[in-house]
Each structure stands twice: as structure tokens, then as C-alpha cells.
Amino acid sequence: MANYEIHEHDILVIGAGGAGLRAAIEASAKGVSVGLVCKSLLGKAHTVMAEGGIAAALANVDSRDNWEVHFRDTMIGGKMLNNWRMAQIHAQEAPECVRELEQWGAVFDRTKEGKILQRAFGGHTYKRLCHVGDRTGLELIRTLQDKGVHQGIDVYMECTVTKILKDGDKVSGAFGYFREDGRYVLFKAKAIILATGGVGRSYLVTSNSWEYTGDGHALAYDAGADLIDMEFVQFHPTGMVWPPGVRGILVTEAVRGEGGILRNSKGERFMFKYLPEATRADYAADETEAKKWLEDTLSGRLKTEYKRPPELSTRDNVARAIYTEVKEGRGTEHGGVYLDISYQNAERVKKKLPSMYHQFKELADVDITQTPMEVGPTMHYIMGGIRVNADTAETRVPGLFAAGECSGGMHGSNRLGGNSLSDLIVFGRRAGRGAVDYTHKLGSAPQISESQITEAIEELEIPFKRQDGINPNDLVKELHTIMGTYVGIFREEKDLQTGIEKLEELKKKFKLVKANGTKVFNPGWHLCRDLKNMLISSEAIARSALSRKESRGAHSRLDYPKTDDSLGNENTSVSKDGETMKLEKTPLNKMPDDLKELFAKKEPAHA
Amino acid sequence: MREATLKVFRGTDYETGEFKTYKVPVEDGMVVLDAIHYIQKEIDPDVAVRWNCKAAKCGSCSAEVNGKPALMCKTRMDHFASDTEIQVQPLKTFPLVKDLVTNVAWNYEVNKKITPFTPAKDADWTFFQEDIERVQEFRKCIECFLCQDVCHVLRDHNRKDAFIGPRFLVRTAGLEMHPLDKANRIESLKDHGGIGFCNITKCCTEVCPEDIHITDNAIIPLKERVVDEFYDPVMMLLKKIFGKKQK
Ligand code: SF4
Ligand code: SF4
Ligand code: FES
Numbered sequence: 001m002a003n004y005e006i007h008e009h010d011i012l013v014i015g016a017g018g019a020g021l022r023a024a025i026e027a028s029a030k031g032v033s034v035g036l037v038c039k040s041l042l043g044k045a046h047t048v049m050a051e052g053g054i055a056a057a058l059a060n061v062d063s064r065d066n067w068e069v070h071f072r073d074t075m076i077g078g079k080m081l082n083n084w085r086m087a088q089i090h091a092q093e094a095p096e097c098v099r100e101l102e103q104w105g106a107v108f109d110r111t112k113e114g115k116i117l118q119r120a121f122g123g124h125t126y127k128r129l130c131h132v133g134d135r136t137g138l139e140l141i142r143t144l145q146d147k148g149v150h151q152g153i154d155v156y157m158e159c160t161v162t163k164i165l166k167d168g169d170k171v172s173g174a175f176g177y178f179r180e181d182g183r184y185v186l187f188k189a190k191a192i193i194l195a196t197g198g199v200g201r202s203y204l205v206t207s208n209s210w211e212y213t214g215d216g217h218a219l220a221y222d223a224g225a226d227l228i229d230m231e232f233v234q235f236h237p238t239g240m241v242w243p244p245g246v247r248g249i250l251v252t253e254a255v256r257g258e259g260g261i262l263r264n265s266k267g268e269r270f271m272f273k274y275l276p277e278a279t280r281a282d283y284a285a286d287e288t289e290a291k292k293w294l295e296d297t298l299s300g301r302l303k304t305e306y307k308r309p310p311e312l313s314t315r316d317n318v319a320r321a322i323y324t325e326v327k328e329g330r331g332t333e334h335g336g337v338y339l340d341i342s343y344q345n346a347e348r349v350k351k352k353l354p355s356m357y358h359q360f361k362e363l364a365d366v367d368i369t370q371t372p373m374e375v376g377p378t379m380h381y382i383m384g385g386i387r388v389n390a391d392t393a394e395t396r397v398p399g400l401f402a403a404g405e406c407s408g409g410m411h412g413s414n415r416l417g418g419n420s421l422s423d424l425i426v427f428g429r430r431a432g433r434g435a436v437d438y439t440h441k442l443g444s445a446p447q448i449s450e451s452q453i454t455e456a457i458e459e460l461e462i463p464f465k466r467q468d469g470i471n472p473n474d475l476v477k478e479l480h481t482i483m484g485t486y487v488g489i490f491r492e493e494k495d496l497q498t499g500i501e502k503l504e505e506l507k508k509k510f511k512l513v514k515a516n517g518t519k520v521f522n523p524g525w526h527l528c529r530d531l532k533n534m535l536i537s538s539e540a541i542a543r544s545a546l547s548r549k550e551s552r553g554a555h556s557r558l559d560y561p562k563t564d565d566s567l568g569n570e571n572t573s574v575s576k577d578g579e580t581m582k583l584e585k586t587p588l589n590k591m592p593d594d595l596k597e598l599f600a601k602k603e604p605a606h607a
Numbered sequence: 608m609r610e611a612t613l614k615v616f617r618g619t620d621y622e623t624g625e626f627k628t629y630k631v632p633v634e635d636g637m638v639v640l641d642a643i644h645y646i647q648k649e650i651d652p653d654v655a656v657r658w659n660c661k662a663a664k665c666g667s668c669s670a671e672v673n674g675k676p677a678l679m680c681k682t683r684m685d686h687f688a689s690d691t692e693i694q695v696q697p698l699k700t701f702p703l704v705k706d707l708v709t710n711v712a713w714n715y716e717v718n719k720k721i722t723p724f725t726p727a728k729d730a731d732w733t734f735f736q737e738d739i740e741r742v743q744e745f746r747k748c749i750e751c752f753l754c755q756d757v758c759h760v761l762r763d764h765n766r767k768d769a770f771i772g773p774r775f776l777v778r779t780a781g782l783e784m785h786p787l788d789k790a791n792r793i794e795s796l797k798d799h800g801g802i803g804f805c806n807i808t809k810c811c812t813e814v815c816p817e818d819i820h821i822t823d824n825a826i827i828p829l830k831e832r833v834v835d836e837f838y839d840p841v842m843m844l845l846k847k848i849f850g851k852k853q854k
Contacts, residue, residue: 040657041715044659044667045659046659048660048664048665048749049664049665103732104724105723105724105782107739107743110736113733114734115732115733132746133743135747138747139746142746146724150719150723155715157712180704209661209665210659243634243635243636243637244635244636244637245634245637245641246662249661249662250662355664358663359662359663363638363663363681364636472652473649473652477648516652517652520705521705522653522655523652523653523655523656524647
């Protein structure tokens with residue numbers, strides 16, 4: 001039997017992006033012992049890629065903003081499928097959480113009055129996104145990282161957790177390995193907070209890093225939690241499409257927030273055509289009005305009487321619009337559309353979008369102050385995730401909590417830009433509190449089961465024992481083809497069925513993956529285990545997508561192009577049932593009347 | 608399709624490790640990190656490399672490419688003539704783990720010792736864009752540690768015991784120049800930070816992928832603050848030559 005080292009904490013946080021760090025800070029501030037595990041080095045989490053900003057109704061720029069409007073925007077953006085209570089908590093607590101960041105040292109861009117500056121973003125009625133140029137995520141991570149390291153949190157870097165251990169139905173710890181040398185590690189813990197992010201690596205064209213293999217989704221699923229709304233995968237409308245080496249890398253929505261215009265190869269500003277009836281009135285009627293909005297914005301006027309440009313429609317719309325334009329033959333040379341900010345003053349562009357400027361200049365030889373960018377949809381985010389209690393972030397497994405992208409419910413069927421960073425800090429904090437409360441109520445420490453550890457070790461050892469197995473990279477390629485072909489932006493019954501059949505075949509092949517070399521920093525071996533998580537989350541996406549016979553938010557069915565009101569009050573839930581994935585439809589929580597009224601009094605929006 | 612020849616360091620110590628040669632097909636816009644990924648996928652899945660963002664935003668993929676410290680995700684293959692070999696090796700300044708991965712834990716230990724942001728209790732959180740331009744420049748740092756790698760005090764003299772290195776001088780400067788910060792880090796900068804070791808060679812600034820003016824904007828102003836309170840040999844010399852710089 002292989003050796004393993006042992007660490008003991010009251011609370012173990014898995015994942016050190018915005019949500020995990022925020023959760024760890026909250027819990028350790030309450031005096032419990034906290035361990036924080038991350039697959040990469042500290043401060044490298046995918047949160048650093050978030051560019052545009054943090055949505056919070058501070059009303060620094062537009063005094064008409066408040067949590068109620070933010071709540072309403074979030075629910076409408078999510079096509080009312082959101083867990084209303086999460087959306088409410090999020091809108092109410094985001095301003096406080098942003099101020100907290102500032103007090104911990106985050107340096108946001110300022111208004112002329114010396115307050116936190118806010119910018120326009122898709123789906124947000126008012127200018128709401130607090131930002132630092134286009135590197136807001138980095139600012140958030142660095143602030144939390146520096147706060148965290150001075151608070152006595154024990155950080156275990158480059159460590160992958162492969163199993164949640166339980167004592168009866170309760171969480172008792174976690175098992176995993178250090179990537180550096182492959183040594184095994186047991187964490188004893190009374191509560192675990194999952195903050196592992198998303199599932200993007202299941203797709204070929206993605207903005208997500210290697211870490212995004214659905215670890216939290218799969219760990220929770222294996223531990224008995226349920227995953228909801230996994231059919232809702234957000235394709236960010238603007239990823240780079242050229243050159244091939246950079247395909248999928250994100251082009252921040254802030255480009256459109258700052259006035260970026262989308263055109264097809266014929267030069268048409270096509271977004272006007274794709275505004276859904278329900279929200280058309282919230283956007284500029286024509287190019288002239290859009291231009292006036294922009295002039296007001298550029299002149300630094302805080303409020304404007306003009307409506308925002310159609311490029312600021314929600315991400316699901318813009319992604320579908322671009323996809324359709326390209327498919328119908330109006331795409332650019334490299335299969336995208338043009339995103340143009342070059343008509344603006346070059347110095348302003350460089351100041352407002354410095355990373356974009358450098359990203360295109362260095363990686364694509366394109367000067368965005370001179371020429372338009374070529375962009376197309378890229379897999380970016382999953383709305384679905386582990387079902388949690390809105391107030392405590394606890395899953396249905398006692399002692400298991402989840403926050404951030406790996407949790408589900410907050411964003412419904414489509415997430416608004418800027419609502420992710422705020423989600424991380426609001427629910428990271430909630431999860432930290434929830435877990436501390438849980439540990440206080442818990443009597444004796446739960447026991448570790450040796451047999452669960454043995455299982456975990458065997459699972460990790462076996463790829464080395466296979467003599468002529470399969471290179472896990474080959475299976476990842478197959479997975480990309482399946483997800484891209486059958487479970488992409490537009491979906492159809494027979495495609496989804498084929499996709500699921502092929503995933504089943506892939507699951508069989510997965511039993512043959514092999515690792516070469518030693519356990520010392522061996523990405524091939526790491527992938528053998530990560531692949532299992534990718535397969536679980538991919539299957540959850542495909543099965544959930546097949547079950548939702550309507551189009552809603554980010555889920556677009558060619559065979560059911562309309563939104564079906566009767567399906568708007570149920571979540572899709574998948575959970576583990578022996579060796580199979582069980583799918584159920586569960587009713588949405590009922591929204592209280594006072595919140596419902598907010599939708600009735602929706603005034604026409606200007607921003 | 609054009610083929611490139613990469614020589615990648617493989618091994619867990621410098622004695623027994625060696626450069627292994629790989630042929631990699633080159634696509635348009637490909638970067639060195641893509642080539643390493645190609646090797647992982649098609650030839651040796653166990654090649655060790657760090658990366659996350661592939662967009663020069665996380666600072667994970669630092670290595671030395673043809674002897675120059677660089678982010679692999681930002682180093683384009685077409686910057687090398689098609690007949691040159693591209694040599695990729697780990698950062699020299701830090702202990703080797705395997706292949707292109709080094710142990711950078713020391714940096715995290717240094718960071719812990721820097722006095723954190725300390726605002727006044729009654730701060731009203733009003734400050735202006737012009738007050739923070741500098742601080743924002745420093746906060747662009749992606750912790751790639753390329754500056755640490757290239758700095759001769761750490762690289763050639765291995766004074767990790769006495770000098771925190773350019774990255775953490777940048778960090779300290781970001782805190783010291785925050786308009787609402789009240790802590791004083793000047794004494795510890797001299798004693799524990801070892802700022803006197805820096806003789807302003809500017810090598811750090813040259814490699815910084817975020818174009819932070821590490822020496823001019825962070826180190827020299829900090830040195831001036833130290834001189835105002837204490838003594839710094841290099842600054843005294845500079846002052847003798849150029850007279851006192853305006854603050
Ligand atoms: S300027 Fe100073 S910190 Fe930078 S490389 Fe030279 S000696 Fe090192
Ligand atoms: S200062 Fe520049 S070179 Fe140094 S770690 Fe930061 S980004 Fe890298
Ligand atoms: S992979 Fe993030 S900087 Fe290169």
C-alpha cells in the first residue's frame with residue numbers, strides 16, 4: 001500500500017480562484033483552521049482571465065441603479081430559471097463585497113469624484129461593472145491572495161483532489177495527490193467547500209484553462225450531490241478566431257461596453273436584426289441612436305437618455321447571431337465576424353483596453369486601434385452546477401458546500417457578463433460562513449474510512465499498470481469532437497442522442513487509459529484522472545440538453561426553437577445512481593410576491 | 608507544413624537531464640507553448656510544463672527560450688528563422704522539479720513577509736485616477752517571476768536569503784504608493800528586503816512581459832525613500848553623479 005501524508009483542518013477549500021479564496025478568508029477569519037487546495041500555483045486560477053468587471057449596484061455612475069434593478073436584470077438574463085434567492089442575495093450583497101475588496105487593497109478605476117468607476121455591459125440596465133481596465137480578474141485574485149496569505153490559511157499548491165471521503169452520509173475529508181512529485185495526501189476535514197470552476201476543457205474551442213475539467217462537478221456527483229441545469233453552457237460571443245494557435249482566447253465584452261461594433265463581411269451591423277422582441281425596446285433603435293449613446297459615453301457623461309447599442313444584448317443572443325451570420329456565409333475569411341473599435345481615438349482604446357491591445361498585437365499581429373478584430377463564439381462558462389442552498393451554499397450532502405462556477409442556480413439559463421466575479425465573492429463569503437456554522441454544530445469529528453482511501457489510491461495507480469493502454473490525450477481529442485459536433489451551440493434530438501452514445505463508448509475506452517514515466521510532475525498521468533471528471537460533466541451536459549425540449553437562454557434547440565413557458569418552472573437535475581446517471585425534473589423554488597412585483601413595474605431602461 | 612526543431616530540457620536534475628530534440632509542425636500564429644503541447648499530445652505525454660491562460664495573463668508558463676527568460680505563450684514560433692533550433696529550458700534561478708517546471712515556492716514565502724495593505728481606520732475611500740496610475744502599473748504584475756529569474760543578485764549570487772528581488776520590490780512599491788496606505792515598509796525594505804543589493808542594471812525591466820518599469824518607477828523611488836531615511840550605497844553614488852533627483 002502506498003504511503004500518504006496527512007493534514008487536518010476544520011474546513012478544506014478546494015479551488016483557489018475568487019470563490020475559493022473568498023471562502024477561505026471568511027472561514028479563517030472566524031477562527032477555524034482552513035486548508036486551501038489548488039491545482040495550479042496560487043494566483044493563477046482562471047479568475048485572472050476575467051476582464052470586464054464585477055457587477056455591483058453601487059450607483060456611483062448612474063444613481064438610478066439599485067439591487068432591485070440588478071436582481072431583475074439577472075433574472076431576465078437567466079430567463080427566469082435562476083434560483084431567485086441566489087439572485088437576490090447576489091444583487092444585495094455584491095456592493096458590500098466590492099467595497100470590501102477595495103478595503104483589502106484592490107485599486108479600481110475611478111470616477112471624476114474619486115469613487116469606483118462603473119461601465120456598461122451586456123444585459124445590465126445601468127452602468128454597473130466595477131473594473132480595472134480590462135484586467136479586473138487579476139486584481140480580484142491578487143487582492144484576495146494577499147489578504148489570504150496574511151491570515152494563516154494553509155495553502156496546498158499544485159495539489160489535485162480526486163475523492164471526497166465520507167463517514168456515513170457526512171463529509172469527513174478528501175484524498176488526492178501533489179502534482180509536483182505524485183505523493184498522496186489525505187485531508188481530514190469536517191466540511192469541504194468546492195470552488196473548482198467550470199468544465200470548458202470538454203470543448204476544443206474554449207477560453208478555459210487546463211484546470212477546467214469539471215472536478216468539483218464530478219467530485220460532488222460522486223459524493224451524492226445533484227447537478228442542476230447542466231444543459232446551459234455559455235458560449236462567449238467573442239473569442240479570437242485567428243491565428244489557429246490562439247483560437248478561443250477571450251476578447252472581453254468590455255470592447256463592446258466601450259463601443260465596439262459588430263459587422264459581418266458585407267459590412268452590415270447585424271446585431272439590430274437579432275434583438276429578441278421582448279427586450280428590443282431596451283436597445284437603440286438604429287445606428288444614429290447607438291452613436292449618440294456612444295458620444296455620451298465617450299464624453300464621460302454619467303447618464304444618457306439614449307438607449308444602448310445592440311452589441312450589448314445578452315451573450316446568448318450575440319453568440320447565436322455571430323454563429324448564424326457565419327453559417328449563412330457572411331463570415332470573415334477565418335470564420336468569424338468583425339469587432340471594431342478602431343474608429344475611436346487610439347490612445348483611449350489603449351488606455352481602456354490595454355490587455356486586448358497587447359493580446360492582438362502580440363499574438364495576431366493586429367493593431368486594434370487601426371483594424372477590426374476577427375471574433376467568434378468560444379466555450380466560456382457553465383451556468384449549471386452543483387445544487388446548493390442559496391443562503392448557506394450547502395449541497396444535499398451534509399458538510400459539502402459549493403461556490404462559484406461549479407455551483408448551479410445563480411445564473412439560470414444564461415449568465416450576464418460581470419455577474420461571475422460578483423458571484424464568486426458573494427457566494428464565496430456565504431460558503432465560508434455556511435461551512436463554519438456547520439462545523440460548529442457538528443458534534444464529534446467524522447471518521448476516515450481506510451477502504452475509501454484504498455479505492456482512491458487504486459484509481460490513481462492503475463493507469464501505470466496498463467501495458468498497452470490508450471494515451472489520454474487521444475480520448476480528449478475524441479471528446480472534443482463529440483461535444484463540438486453533437487452538443488454545441490445549436491442542438492437537436494438526434495445529434496444529442498448520437499453524442500450520448502459516443503460518450504458511452506468513450507467511457508469504455510477510458511477504462512484503458514495509461515500513463516508513462518514516473519509520478520514526478522507528469523501531466524499525462526494527471527490527465528488520466530482529470531478525464532474522468534470531464535466525462536462525467538460532459539455526459540451531464542448532453543443528457544440534460546436532450547431532456548430540455550425547448551430553447552431558453554444559452555440552450556438552443558433547432559427542433560424546439562421556442563421557449564416553452566410550461567418548462568420554465570423546472571430544473572433539470574442529474575445525480576449518480578449506481579453506475580448510471582439519473583435525470584429528474586425538479587420544481588423551481590417559488591418567488592415571493594414582493595419580488596415578483598419588481599418585474600411588473602419594469603420601467604423602460606436607459607443606460 | 609513547415610517543421611520546427613525544438614530542443615527541450617528533460618529531466619529532474621541538471622546532472623542527469625538532457626535536451627531532447629523534437630520535430631514539431633508549425634501553424635500560423637503558433638507559440639512555443641503550443642509546440643510543447645504538441646509534444647505532450649503526440650510524442651511524450653509526461654513532459655512537465657506549467658500553463659493556464661495561454662494569453663499572457665497568468666504568468667505560469669515562464670521558461671528560458673534560446674537563453675532568454677520569456678512567457679512561452681507569448682513567444683511566437685515565427686520569430687525564429689526556420690532553420691534555427693529553438694532551445695527551451697527551465698528558469699535557472701529556481702530549483703528544478705522536472706523538465707520545464709521549477710520550484711518557485713520561495714517567492715510565496717517572501718510575499719508573506721511584506722506588511723499587507725494598511726488603510727487608515729477612518730479612510731473615506733475617495734481617491735482619484737491620477738493618484739493611482741503608478742499603483743495600477745505595479746498591480747499589473749502577473750507573477751511570472753521572469754524578473755526574479757534574470758536578476759543577477761538571485762541568479763548568479765543566489766542571495767535569496769537577503770534580497771526579495773524585483774517582483775517584491777514592485778509589490779512593496781504598489782503598497783507604499785497606495786494613496787490610503789499608512790504602513791511604513793522602508794526600514795524592512797532595507798533590512799529584510801535587501802534593496803541595497805540592487806545596482807540598477809535594469810535587466811528585470813527588460814524581461815517584464817507586462818512592461819512594468821520596474822527599476823525606474825518602483826525600485827529607484829523606493830531607494831530614494833530609503834536614502835531619505837537611511838543610507839544606500841548605489842543611490843549615494845548616483846546622487847553624487849547626477850545630484851538629487853526631484854521627487
Ligand atoms: S535592476 Fe536591480 S532588481 Fe532589477 S535585475 Fe538589476 S539588480 Fe536585479
Ligand atoms: S514584475 Fe513583471 S517580470 Fe516581474 S513577476 Fe511581475 S510581471 Fe513578471
Ligand atoms: S499560460 Fe498564462 S502567461 Fe502563459
